[in-house]
Amino acid sequence: MLPRAFVTSVVGSWPRPKWLLEAFERREAGLIDDETLKIYMDDAVRLAIQDQVDAGIDVVTDGEQRRTSFVAFVGQKLKGFKVVKVDELHPEAREIMKRHKAPLTIWRPVISGYIEDSIIAEDEAKFARAVSPRPIKVTLPSPYLIMWESWHQKISSPYYPRPEDAAEAYAKVLRREIARLIDAGVAFIQLDEPMLGDLLEASETEPDRYKRVAMEIYGQKYRGLKDEIRLAVDLVNEVVQGYGTVVRIGVHLDRWPAEDSPVVGYERLAPAIFDLKVRQYVVEYKAPRMGDPAEFAKILPSDKELGLGSVDVRNPKAVETPEEIVAHVERVVKYVDPTKIWLNPDCGFAPGQFRAFPRDVARAKLKAMAEAARKLREKYWWV
Ligand SMILES: [Zn+2]
Structure with a gap:
């Protein structure tokens, strides 16, 4: 049973143990087989779940331990994709990413055939469910x-002339995957939408940092802010149509602000953002340039849940105190019913395997967050 108010969760990824990263390398070099790698991954998932349970988190993930990155793994699992090094997509790719301050993961999924129904996460979910x-x-x-991350002008257009066509094909596979995840007993399905979150930094005529990179590396075109938001929303709605009554579905937005990014929050994407037929908005709001979460909370429709980013995932030097987190959450309490407020970190702690975040610090942050939720439930005991 979940607590009635201030439920705690994580966004997705959890720091991978060093021995798992070494096992990935040994598999890559052909020194171990898939079966052996799976034993490492199973153990890493058990550990990731145990870390979250020990910290007092209510709804846990498998820490995305089996995924090399939150997006590249799709390239490994889905028919119609392949994974390539970014330099194969554009010889100056690394230079381009640096210039736009938009570091994408080096291993990139790219659409290189017709997208066919494939298992994306059902296998992960079944294992996690069994051990959690x-x-x-x-x-x-x-x-x-x-x-935006995997349609390439030259490589993908023989199969899908327009990026939108590829997105439609992928959306159909996602719909089937959601049905499988429901059958597997998953409590919460979260669609990751950082490319929509990045639009905070775009204008009608000027794309954001990440779109600029995708335009240069992949040869995509920017449609203008309104049409981009509309496209993102329509695609999610096609995926989730009809599922909202059987499982909790959320959308995760982030943008990982750069030091010169504008100070603004996801309220900038309203009102179109609220057309998403999802129950929960899992949003980054702890990062220094994310603005005031109250601005988003004020206009959040009353039937929606707010998964509030409450600890920073980029700074391993400081662990937030429970009191600090309570104060952060209280900025939204007067606008959102506490039964609809969830606490989570801003993002995953390790969206890609090469992002190192000390596990002990990540654990301390979750523990502080769970303690903050306990204090909040005590204070708002009547809800
Ligand atoms: Zn994120």
């Missing part, structure tokens, strides 16, 4: 993200 004492959240890359 708590309800499970599973993350899936959303179609708009996959479109």
